Amino acid sequence: MGLIGKQTWEFASQPVLISTGTVVGPKEGQGPLGHDFDMVHQDSYLGQGSWEKAERRLMEEACETALSKAHLKADQIDIFYAGDLLNQIVTSGFAARTLATPFIGLFGACSTSMESLALAAMTVDAGYANYALASTASHHSTAERQFRYPTEYGGQKPLSAQCTVTGSGAAIVGKAGEGPRITHATIGQVVDLGVKSPFEMGPAMAPAAVDTIAQHLKDTGRKPEEYDLIVTGDLARIGHKIAAELLEQQAGLFLGDLFKDCGILIFDPDQEEVFSGGSGCACCAVVTYGHLLKRMERGELNRMLICATGALLSPLSTQQGESIPCVAHAVVIERGRWD
Amino acid sequence: MQQGPKEKLEYKRITQKHLPKRPVFSNSVRAFLVGGAICLLGQFVQKFFIHFFDFDQKSAGNPTVAVMVFLSVLLTGFGVYDRIGQWAGAGSAVPVTGFANAMASAAIEHRSEGIVLGVGGQMFKVAGPVIVFGVVSAFVIALVKQIIKMVI
Numbered sequence: 054m055g056l057i058g059k060q061t062w063e064f065a066s067q068p069v070l071i072s073t074g075t076v077v078g079p080k081e082g083q084g085p086l087g088h089d090f091d092m093v094h095q096d097s098y099l100g101q102g103s104w105e106k107a108e109r110r111l112m113e114e115a116c117e118t119a120l121s122k123a124h125l126k127a128d129q130i131d132i133f134y135a136g137d138l139l140n141q142i143v144t145s146g147f148a149a150r151t152l153a154t155p156f157i158g159l160f161g162a163c164s165t166s167m168e169s170l171a172l173a174a175m176t177v178d179a180g181y182a183n184y185a186l187a188s189t190a191s192h193h194s195t196a197e198r199q200f201r202y203p204t205e206y207g208g209q210k211p212l213s214a215q216c217t218v219t220g221s222g223a224a225i226v227g228k229a230g231e232g233p234r235i236t237h238a239t240i241g242q243v244v245d246l247g248v249k250s251p252f253e254m255g256p257a258m259a260p261a262a263v264d265t266i267a268q269h270l271k272d273t274g275r276k277p278e279e280y281d282l283i284v285t286g287d288l289a290r291i292g293h294k295i296a297a298e299l300l301e302q303q304a305g306l307f308l309g310d311l312f313k314d315c316g317i318l319i320f321d322p323d324q325e326e327v328f329s330g331g332s333g334c335a336c337c338a339v340v341t342y343g344h345l346l347k348r349m350e351r352g353e354l355n356r357m358l359i360c361a362t363g364a365l366l367s368p369l370s371t372q373q374g375e376s377i378p379c380v381a382h383a384v385v386i387e388r389g390r391w392d
Numbered sequence: 393m394q395q396g397p398k399e400k401l402e403y404k405r406i407t408q409k410h411l412p413k414r415p416v417f418s419n420s421v422r423a424f425l426v427g428g429a430i431c432l433l434g435q436f437v438q439k440f441f442i443h444f445f446d447f448d449q450k451s452a453g454n455p456t457v458a459v460m461v462f463l464s465v466l467l468t469g470f471g472v473y474d475r476i477g478q479w480a481g482a483g484s485a486v487p488v489t490g491f492a493n494a495m496a497s498a499a500i501e502h503r504s505e506g507i508v509l510g511v512g513g514q515m516f517k518v519a520g521p522v523i524v525f526g527v528v529s530a531f532v533i534a535l536v537k538q539i540i541k542m543v544i
Contacts, residue, residue: 103504203518205493209480209481209482213411246400247400247403
């Protein structure tokens with residue numbers, strides 16, 4: 054119990070994922086998982102005055118949805134872990150202002166979804182909170198503005214680019230109750246194999262995902278077949294293929310159909326301008342909390358490993374010619390006992 | 393995971409294998425078609441000004457550019473130009489309409505930060521380098537031309 058192996062936490066009390074909330078924008082709503090989300094907005098401004106305000110609202114709505122599904126009030130939340138992609142993680146800070154709960158802001162880029170869930174589970178497991186809330190949000194237009202070009206700029210993107218998911222996912226972790234259990238978390242090391250192009254995020258992050266998944270299996274002594282799914286956060290079509298090859302080549306692990314990616318699942322390849330797939334803080338969060346947990350509830354999955362991947366770059370570091378350090382954090386969710 | 397120079401080199405080989413090749417040929421064809429279409433439209437506008445107003449071949453250039461810029465800004469505002477740009481690539485980026493799009497898109501984008509610091513301060517964010525290097529290279533070329541003239 055506690056730390057097992059080198060990087061994995063085993064939670065003795067197996068904290069419960071009491072409820073989740075997922076809110077997405079129009080493009081995600083039209084995607085193949087559109088029906089699995091709690092709320093689909095047709096207006097990507099959400100009736101707000103700016104994209105940043107819209108992103109903030111997404112996170113607030115996801116948290117409110119999770120709270121109302123669990124019949125909880127914000128003041129019953131003992132700790133709120135949240136992160137996003139904007140400078141100084143303003144979305145999380147402002148959402149925390151609205152919720153008025155004790156708050157720790159996180160930045161792990163797109164790995165924040167599982168980073169926050171792992172921390173929430175750890176806090177509850179250690180007895181420092183009865184209810185912990187974990188949330189991440191991203192918005193296509195705020196990410197475009199911050200990391201790339203103005204949204205209406207007519208530059209051509211390469212096929213290896215990814216589309217930032219507009220949405221937010223929130224999860225409430227509690228000591229007891231019904232629902233899936235969080236049994237393990239593996240905290241990843243930063244891996245950088247020298248990819249520099251910000252349009253090749255999948256290839257940049259793939260080694261980090263491979264490192265964390267291989268380490269998780271080593272630490273727990275499990276085989277890939279003991280999982281119904283091993284899911285990466287947002288490697289998308291190119292990065293996911295590379296990760297599969299690396300797993301086989303470097304760790305001798307063949308995952309086959311077990312191995313999925315949230316960035317591939319969320320969009321249809323035929324949708325306009327999704328390129329190689331989805332990305333962003335919200336990608337792994339909404340697919341896991343919306344789609345995958347619903348599948349688990351239906352009894353299709355008993356145990357899954359979710360490995361969220363994050364590219365720890367800034368526009369400045371890219372312009373200065375630095376390569377992209379990446380990290381991946383994994384969380385094991387089990388169907389658990391239904392009392 | 394080993395992250396030395398040898399691993400980085402090996403990883404580069406793996407990524408190159410999986411990254412889709414840039415479709416240079418189809419990109420060139422698209423750029424030719426769209427860029428050509430924009431220029432053809434410009435030609436019509438120029439002829440229009442020569443025929444119906446008191447302009448000659450040279451002076452008709454100014455109102456023609458103004459019309460093309462106006463159309464580009466309008467399409468940018470309606471959220472169409474970036475779609476065209478994704479399909480056409482250099483075809484819609486190189487003509488004057490692409491420059492107008494770069495200015496207008498930055499201005500629209502930063503409207504939320506106010507007129508002065510947002511629109512005014514950020515408008516040249518994308519198009520600024522084009523002006524800087526356009527002016528600098530024009531100066532250098534003019535200098536070279538002048539020197540050649542003096543020598544010969």
